[in-house]
Amino acid sequence: xxxxxxxxxxxxxxxxxxxxxxxxxxxxxxxxxxxxxxxxxxxxxxxxxxxxxxxxxxxxxxxxxxxxxxxxxxxxxxxxxxxxxxxxxxxxxxxxxxxxxxxxxxxxxxxxxxxxxxxxxxxxxxxxxxxxxxxxxxxxxxxxxxxxxxxxxxxxxxxxxxxxxxxxxxxxxxxxxxxxxxxxxxxxxxxxxxxxxxxxxxxxxxxxxxxxxxxxxxxxxxxxxxxxxxxxxxxxxxxxxxxxxxxxxxxxxxxxxxxxxxxxxxxxxxxxxxxxxxxxxxxxxxxxxxxxxxxxxxxxxxxxxxxxxxxxxxxxxxxxxxxxxxxxxxxxxxxxxxxxxxxxxxxxxxxxxxxxxxxxxxxxxxxxxxxxxxxxxxxxxxxxxxxxxxxxxxxxxxxxxxxxxxxxxxxxxxxxxxxxxxxxxxxxxxxxxxxxxxxxxxxxxxxxxxxxxxxxxxxxxxxxxxxxxxxxxxxxxxxxxxxxxxxxxxxxxxxxxxxxxxxxxxxxxxxxxxxxxxxxxxxxxxxxxxxxxxxxxxxxxxxxxxxxxxxxxxxxxxxxxxxxxxxxxxxxxxxxxxxxxxxxxxxxxxxxxxxxxxxxxxxxxxxxxxxxxxxxxxxxxxxxxxxxxxxxxxxxxxxxxxxxxxxxxxxxxxxxxxxxxxxxxxxxxxxxxxxxxxxxxxxxxxxxxxxxxxxxxxxxxxxxxxxxxxxxxxxxxxxxxxxxxxxxxxxxxxxxxxxxxxxxxxxxxxxxxxxxxxxxxxxxxxxxxxxxxxxxxxxxxxxxxxxxxxxxxxxxxxxxxxxxxxxxxxxxxxxxxxxxxxxxxxxxxxxx
Numbered sequence: 145x146x147x148x149x150x151x152x153x154x155x156x157x158x159x160x161x162x163x164x165x166x167x168x169x170x171x172x173x174x175x176x177x178x179x180x181x182x183x184x185x186x187x188x189x190x191x192x193x194x195x196x197x198x199x200x201x202x203x204x205x206x207x208x209x210x211x212x213x214x215x216x217x218x219x220x221x222x223x224x225x226x227x228x229x230x231x232x233x234x235x236x237x238x239x240x241x242x243x244x245x246x247x248x249x250x251x252x253x254x255x256x257x258x259x260x261x262x263x264x265x266x267x268x269x270x271x272x273x274x275x276x277x278x279x280x281x282x283x284x285x286x287x288x289x290x291x292x293x294x295x296x297x298x299x300x301x302x303x304x305x306x307x308x309x310x311x312x313x314x315x316x317x318x319x320x321x322x323x324x325x326x327x328x329x330x331x332x333x334x335x336x337x338x339x340x341x342x343x344x345x346x347x348x349x350x351x352x353x354x355x356x357x358x359x360x361x362x363x364x365x366x367x368x369x370x371x372x373x374x375x376x377x378x379x380x381x382x383x384x385x386x387x388x389x390x391x392x393x394x395x396x397x398x399x400x401x402x403x404x405x406x407x408x409x410x411x412x413x414x415x416x417x418x419x420x421x422x423x424x425x426x427x428x429x430x431x432x433x434x435x436x437x438x439x440x441x442x443x444x445x446x447x448x449x450x451x452x453x454x455x456x457x458x459x460x461x462x463x464x465x466x467x468x469x470x471x472x473x474x475x476x477x478x479x480x481x482x483x484x485x486x487x488x489x490x491x492x493x494x495x496x497x498x499x500x501x502x503x504x505x506x507x508x509x510x511x512x513x514x515x516x517x518x519x520x521x522x523x524x525x526x527x528x529x530x531x532x533x534x535x536x537x538x539x540x541x542x543x544x545x546x547x548x549x550x551x552x553x554x555x556x557x558x559x560x561x562x563x564x565x566x567x568x569x570x571x572x573x574x575x576x577x578x579x580x581x582x583x584x585x586x587x588x589x590x591x592x593x594x595x596x597x598x599x600x601x602x603x604x605x606x607x608x609x610x611x612x613x614x615x616x617x618x619x620x621x622x623x624x625x626x627x628x629x630x631x632x633x634x635x636x637x638x639x640x641x642x643x644x645x646x647x648x649x650x651x652x653x654x655x656x657x658x659x660x661x662x663x664x665x666x667x668x669x670x671x672x673x674x675x676x677x678x679x680x681x682x683x684x685x686x687x688x689x690x691x692x693x694x695x696x697x698x699x700x701x702x703x704x705x706x707x708x709x710x711x712x713x714x715x716x717x718x719x720x721x722x723x724x725x726x727x728x729x730x731x732x733x734x735x736x737x738x739x740x741x742x743x744x745x746x747x748x749x750x751x752x753x754x755x756x757x758x759x760x761x762x763x764x765x766x767x768x769x770x771x772x773x774x775x776x777x778x779x780x781x782x783x784x785x786x787x788x789x790x791x792x793x794x795x796x797x798x799x800x801x802x803x804x805x806x807x808x809x810x811x812x813x814x815x816x817x818x819x820x821x822x823x824x825x826x827x828x829x830x831x832x833x834x835x836x837x838x839x840x841x842x843x844x845x846x847x848x849x850x851x852x853x854x855x856x857x858x859x860x861x862x863x864x865x866x867x868x869x870x871x872x873x874x875x876x877x878x879x880x881x882x883x884x885x886x887x888x889x890x891x892x893x894x895x896x897x898x899x900x901x902x903x904x905x906x907x908x909x910x911x912x913x914x915x916x917x918x919x920x921x922x923x924x925x926x927x928x929x930x931x932x933x934x935x936x937x938x939x940x941x942x943x944x945x946x947x948x949x950x951x952x953x954x955x956x957x958x959x960x961x962x963x964x965x966x967x968x969x970x971x972x973x974x975x976x
Contacts, residue, residue: 486700
């Protein structure tokens with residue numbers, strides 16, 4: 145019975161009326177005629193709908209046939225085009241598309257963020273007579289953008305948070321991170337970076353790291369498409385090459401610097417680089433840089449293809465020989481300040497991670513924390529407050545333009561009448577005027593900028609938002625170099641006199657060197673020197689910039705890990721630290737000095753009970769397989785999951801049912817009445833099951849049913865630390881077994897190698913082999929036989945087969961056979 149409703153009542157009334165009408169004799173004939181008429185109309189209407197249905201179906205069928213005929217006609221053409229592309233090389237098409245797409249995204253992002261920043265300044269200037277509303281609009285703008293960026297990283301893709309370069313370093317080493325190269329992460333990273341960059345120099349974060357991450361994601365997605373297009377299979381080598389090219393494109397489309405982009409990406413992401421991948425990186429980076437500059441011309445930002453920061457320095461005498469010392473001093477300052485920054489950043493991050501209350505608050509309130517940090521930074525940079533002394537109205541790009549300006553602010557500002565209201569009135573034609581003030585000189589403002597931005601950058605890096613950290617330190621280094629150059633110009637107002645010629649100090653040249661030196665020291669890279677040359681088009685300061693970069697790197701690399709390595713350390717990602725440059729101690733440390741000798745291994749004669757105990761008492765993911773416990777000759781390795789599967793099959797209910805079935809078929813068996821094809825029920829008692837499992841565990845391990853790696857990577861005892869380090873990095877190893885003449889003597893995992901490298905870097909490593917060699921040298925005794933023509937070898941009987949053979953080099957030194965007689969050598973064990 146249908147539920148009650150007004151519609152049901154109306155239907156009931158209509159039905160009763162129809163029945164009443166039909167029961168009336170005067171209207172019966174008319175009703176019959178109307179019924180026939182309605183029947184005929186209904187039939188015609190049904191016929192029309194039937195006709196329309198099949199006509200539409202025939203129409204769609206005809207369209208499908210037309211498309212199929214078109215595809216059939218175009219199929220030879222498509223196949224020929226595909227054949228030509230494959231013949232030409234699909235890698236070229238892939239790299240070209242990668243460069244074009246990333247350059248377009250980078251340029252569009254710059255335009256969008258510039259519009260956001262101009263809109264923020266327009267609203268701010270419109271509220272000129274309402275100071276509180278100005279503060280409210282300034283703070284609200286930055287807080288909302290930062291919270292949106294943090295929300296994107298929290299709800300859309302947590303892998304989008306941060307720079308992405310530390311995780312990429314780990315990925316290139318062979319470690320797989322979940323959802324790191326997905327389209328979802330790409331979208332989250334893009335939205336987050338737009339919001340972060342739109343906040344401008346207030347939040348003081350960049351885009352290099354996120355663009356490297358996004359470029360590698362796009363390279364991965366395009367690589368999958370090209371693999372399907374070419375009809376091949378994916379492999380690790382090809383994916384590695386795509387990621388390398390993507391990293392180069394990510395840097396190149398940020399700075400429009402193809403050469404520096406390739407070199408910087410190699411230095412920051414890879415410990416080893418194959419030369420065959422150079423052309424991929426350079427081709428993709430060149431396509432990206434060219435597309436970016438062409439888009440700038442199309443958008444009327446430049447009249448022609450030009451460098452990103454145009455300079456007009458004098459190149460006849462840009463500097464003199466005494467200035468080399470000045471640039472070296474600048475490198476020392478950048479290196480020392482960089483060490484302080486890296487130390488503070490790493491320890492601040494470790495403190496926030498290890499502190500229970502702070503870490504719990506950060507885990508549950510990432511968006512709120514980002515909003516609080518943005519509130520503090522926006523309040524500090526309020527243009528009518530402290531921000532008027534640090535150029536807070538300028539964007540990151542405009543900061544670099546002012547620092548690379550050819551004027552000498554200390555002398556030019558004296559000729560300038562600064563009658564504008566505080567802070568300086570907005571002017572987009574001469575941004576350097578933002579560094580002039582009625583109360584402070586440009587030197588004092590730059591000093592204030594250096595001090596404040598140091599702590600602001602430390603605070604900004606604690607937020608969990610998609611952002612880059614290279615551009616802020618690059619701008620900071622440029623400001624530091626500009627301050628140093630202005631001080632030099634103040635000390636030498638007439639310039640440096642060389643051979644009677646006055647060569648004036650160029651503060652912008654020091655800004656160039658400071659940007660390269662400080663950013664290079666933070667990231668432990670040298671290619672930042674090439675980046676600044678491509679950014680400005682100035683090649684006159686090659687030597688002084690390189691001197692500053694090298695000096696700063698020497699100080700930084702000797703004192704602190706790089707910024708990206710520090711993040712790897714804090715996040716505890718599986719990555720090997722760098723070996724100290726310039727030390728030869730790693731060549732004197734061998735695998736036998738840091739290998740693990742307390743081995744947990746499998747032998748062919750072990751039982752399932754031994755396997756169960758091994759799995760129960762250890763947490764190793766892989767076990768070496770030897771032929772026997774006596775000889776320990778390495779045969780291969782077995783993964784823990786394969787052993788667990790093998791043990792599970794040995795004690796599985798199916799195996800127990802098969803045992804019951806076999807027992808039931810015996811005449812004297814305990815179980816009877818079951819024939820082939822009938823169901824078998826497990827009727828064993830608990831005591832019987834325990835006895836059966838005990839019998840199963842006593843059986844010898846059946847390796848034929850287990851997956852075995854027959855060739856695990858092996859090291860020898862005398863493999864140096866440098867060789868082990870290179871092998872682990874090149875092959876992406878997690879574990880390697882140490883053998884001596886085929887006999888398993890130890891194992892080296894990533895943990896042991898990392899500890900050995902760290903102890904070598906700190907200078908606390910001790911060689912165990914040095915004392916061994918001294919003992920061996922004392923044991924070698926040469927007994928001279930007077931009157932004999934040669935020497936003879938004693939004690940050559942092998943009493944203990946488990947004892948290791950002496951090293952081949954030491955054995956050959958003592959074994960000098962001549963006419964069947966040799967010198968006595970105590971390296972061999974005596975027969976006693």
